[in-house]
Amino acid sequence: MPMTELIYESDPDDPDWREVASDEESQGDGDKSGEDGDDEEDVVESGDDGEKSEDDVNNAGDDGDNNGRDRDVEPEASRRKAKRKREESEVEEDNEETQRKREKKTNVEEEDDIVERFEFEIEESVATWFDEFRINRNSIPESSDEEEDPIIIRDRRIRMGIDDKLGIGRTFFTAFEIKEAVLHHALKSRENIRQERYGKEKIGFRCGRDKNCGWKVYCAFDKSKQLWVLRTKCGYHSCTPNGKCKLLKSPVIGKLFMDKLRMDPNYMPLDIQQHIKEQWKLLSSIGQVQRGRLLALKWLREEYAQHFAHLRGYVAELEGSNPGSTSIVDTFRNADGEDVFNRFYVCLGAMKKAFYYCRPIIGIDGTFLKHAVKGCLLTAIAHDSNNQIYPIAWAAVQTENADNWLWFLKLLKADLDLKDGNNYVIISDRSKSPGFLVNMLMQPS
Structure with a gap:
């Protein structure tokens, strides 16, 4: 039998037999049994023909007994060492797991503590909260300085609210101006406000929805100043707006939309x-809006009539502010003996003087007026040195006819000193009246 099949490793009946160690243990003990391994390799490699003498066999048997005993001791130590390492590793893992659980528990406790503390602070704040006393503008707060004059405090509050149109101490010329300021405030804040006090020297406004609401404004006429003064104001509404305003009546709607109806009837x-x-x-409501629109149109018609009544004042203002101007108002008397507007001519003095620096070209034309005031507008224009339009004169007449054109051209010829017109070119729209009248007017007299 070859020497590689020793009974120490294969025969379980032998008294010196031991269990073969695992590959890891045999590898771990490889260093310690290195010398024995060398002896075994020498035994395997010895012998050229695979046979040994009897002495060699006996010697090998003795060596095998010694090696077997050494091998029994070494695996037992390695097993104990491996077991001890495993136990140490298990203990370390248990310690790490315990430490992680302890840290996790600590974090959870800290979070619970923060939440409980936060809830406690909220409950404490709610328990100790109280509504502060609201100081209205008609009440003076108590001062810690007993020597401070209440009038000084009131003046300070007036200066602080100087930008407020409804601040205490604000002055107004008329009661109508006060109503306009309150209406502006109601539209801006979208609050329901009504007028509760009417009088020659007193006027007041309150909340228009709830009688118990504290909002109010009170003004009185000061005889020493000859002005309306706002005495009392409480600018806090305890009610909720309902989308209505009692100040928004038909006359108010008409005044708000007069400019819009003037441009678009x-x-x-x-x-x-x-x-x-x-x-x-x-x-x-649709009824309020309809009545307001009709009132606005009526006021516009009256307004145009008033504008014609101020024409003579407008003429005086033109001649005073622009010397050398020509402005003529032509009227006629009706059956009642009243002066009625007929036609109006204007040629400003500055434009009259600057015409001599323009090109010698004059264009005349007329157009109809299509707004509430009907009539016709006659114009005369020139071209300046940049070849741009330069207005010279204009006239408002009732109709475009030969009489009105002749009247307009005579005044234009006199203002511009055209004489016979040999050095000028006059351009018209080739209608019969202007062309014929120009030829007739420019002939030498």
């Missing part, structure tokens, strides 16, 4: 109602 009530809803977030 066909602005309908539904358009006005929609504009109020979108602009100020307030509701108005």
Whole structure:
């Protein structure tokens, strides 16, 4: 039998037999049994023909007994060492797991503590909270300085609210101006306000929805100043706006939309109602809007009549502010003996002087007036050195006819000193009246 099949490793009946160690243990003990391994390799490699003498066999047997005993001791130590390492590693893992659980528990406790502390602070704040006393503008707060004059405090509050149109101490010339300021405040803040006090020297406003609401404004006439003074104001509403305002009545709607109706008389009530809803977030009935529109149109007609009554004052203002100007108002008497407007001519002095620096070209034309005031507008223009339009004179007449054109051209010829017109070119729209009148007017007398 070859020497590699020793009974120490294969025969379990032998008294010196031991269990073969695992590959890891045999590898771990490889260093310690290195010398024995060398002896075994020498035994395997010895012998050229694979046979040994009896002495060699006996010697090998003795060596095998010694090696077997050494091998029994070494695996037992390695096993104990490996077991001790495993136990140490298990203990370390248990310690790490315990430490992680302890840290996790600590974090959870800290979070719970923060949440509990936060809830406690909220409950404490709610328990100790109280509503502060509201100081209205008509009450003076108590001062820690007993020597401070209450009048000084009131003046300071007036200066602090000087930008407020409804601040205490604000002055107004008329009661109408006060109503305009309150209306502006109501539209801006979208609050329901009504007028509760009417009088020659007293006027007041309150909340228009709730009688118990504290908002109010009171003004009185000061005889020493000859002005209306705002005495009392409480600018806090305890109620909720309901989308209505009792100050928004038909006359107010008419005044608000006069400019719009002046530019567009066909602005309908539904358009006005929609504009109020979108602009100020307030509701108005269709009846209020219709009455307001009719009032506005009536006021516009009266306004045009008043404008014609101020024409002579306008003429005086033109001649005083612009010397050398020519402005003529032509009127005629009606059956009642009243002066009625007929035609109006204007040629400013500055433009009259600057015409001599323009090109010798004059253009005349007329156009119809299509707004509330009907009539016709006659104009005369020139070209300056930059070849741009330069207005010279204009006239407002009732109709475009030969009589009105002749009157306009005579005044234009006198203002510009055209004489016979040989050095000028006059351009018209080739209608019969202006062309014929120009030829007739420019002939030498």
